[in-house]
Amino acid sequence: MAHRSWCAENPGNEPNERLEFLGDAVLGLVVTAHVFRLYPALPEGQLAQVRASVVNSAALAETAEGLGIGDHLLLGKGEDASMGREKPTILADAMEAVIGAVYLDGGWEAAEDLVLTVLGERIQEAAAGPGASDYKTRLQERSSRRFDQLPRYEVEGTGPDHAKHFTARVILDGRVLGTGQGRSKKQAEQAAAREAWHTLAAEVAAEEPAEVAAEEPAEERAAAEEPAAAEEPAAGADGATAEGEVTAGGEDLTSGSAGEGGPPGEQPGHGRA
Numbered sequence: 001m002a003h004r005s006w007c008a009e010n011p012g013n014e015p016n017e018r019l020e021f022l023g024d025a026v027l028g029l030v031v032t033a034h035v036f037r038l039y040p041a042l043p044e045g046q047l048a049q050v051r052a053s054v055v056n057s058a059a060l061a062e063t064a065e066g067l068g069i070g071d072h073l074l075l076g077k078g079e080d081a082s083m084g085r086e087k088p089t090i091l092a093d094a095m096e097a098v099i100g101a102v103y104l105d106g107g108w109e110a111a112e113d114l115v116l117t118v119l120g121e122r123i124q125e126a127a128a129g130p131g132a133s134d135y136k137t138r139l140q141e142r143s144s145r146r147f148d149q150l151p152r153y154e155v156e157g158t159g160p161d162h163a164k165h166f167t168a169r170v171i172l173d174g175r176v177l178g179t180g181q182g183r184s185k186k187q188a189e190q191a192a193a194r195e196a197w198h199t200l201a202a203e204v205a206a207e208e209p210a211e212v213a214a215e216e217p218a219e220e221r222a223a224a225e226e227p228a229a230a231e232e233p234a235a236g237a238d239g240a241t242a243e244g245e246v247t248a249g250g251e252d253l254t255s256g257s258a259g260e261g262g263p264p265g266e267q268p269g270h271g272r273a
Contacts, residue, residue: 001069001094003084005076016097023100028055030115031123039127046127053126054119061088063118064095065183071163085163135193139170142200147173151196155185168192172200 004015028051035042035050042050053059064070070085073094084090103111116123136151143151151172159165168188170178177199180191 001072001097002074003076003079003090003094005079005084006074009076016094019097019100019104020093021096021100022103023096023098026103026111027060027096027099027115030112031055031119034112034116035123035127038123042127050123050126054122057088057092059119059122060092060095062187063122064091064098066187067095067118068163068183069094069098135190135197139172139193139197139200142197142204143172146200146204149173151177151193153189153192155188157185170196172196 001016002010002013004017007013007015031051031054032047035047039047039050065086070091073085073090075084075090079090099111099114102114139151143149149172151170153168153170155166155168157164157166164183166182166185166188168180168182168185168191169176170180170189170192178192178194178196180188180193180195182188182191
């Protein structure tokens with residue numbers, strides 16, 4: 001991928017800026033359509049917050065860093081010397097260019113697959129609410145309750161300074177509960193904490209299922225329950241059903257999502273859970 005600084009030193013080559021423009025539009029539509037279908041209970045304001053948590057330079061730069069996109073950029077000598085491969089603005093633009101290129105090469109479905117593969121987890125965490133993506137904090141809270149101690153992290157870095165890769169281990173109660181990797185110490189520690197949190201959650205589930213359920217993001221709980229719409233009695237305006245039962249908050253707990261499709265005007269494509 002060619003940055004404009006490289007094109008200035010190599011006339012006749014087109015920079016990535018047009019692809020960035022296209023990729024930005026494709027990214028926004030993929031995320032908007034995805035959250036609209038996946039979270040039918042969220043109001044407009046919360047949907048906008050979920051989208052904004054993903055469609056921004058910081059999130060795109062971190063994603064590009066994790067994919068190692070910076071190593072494949074064509075940069076001018078000055079930009080390269082000033083650590084341009086690690087600059088968030090350059091990485092975010094490059095991520096948009098990749099999305100745009102994938103859309104041109106493979107169409108809507110290929111671009112949608114890419115976006116939801118690299119950003120799907122972020123979307124899920126954003127929809128779960130504030131703090132849901134900070135697994136270090138969540139692990140610390142759980143470990144202090146269960147073991148009365150805090151997790152300890154060991155981080156090792158490999159590779160040259162401009163392309164460091166980090167591996168982290170989180171140790172708790174004398175055991176390695178999780179490992180993670182990333183292009184920064186923070187990424188590696190969060191990945192390790194996430195694995196450790198889920199490992200610990202699985203162990204606690206049999207003993208304290210109510211505690212685990214309370215800490216799960218809302219959409220994970222809803223997916224696990226999967227109530228059948230046909231079996232639910234109709235709910236009245238006050239939340240009471242014809243059988244005298246009460247639904248959560250007066251809302252119908254059954255939900256379905258429309259099939260995955262292309263942009264407006266196109267036929268639906270493949271489905272996605």
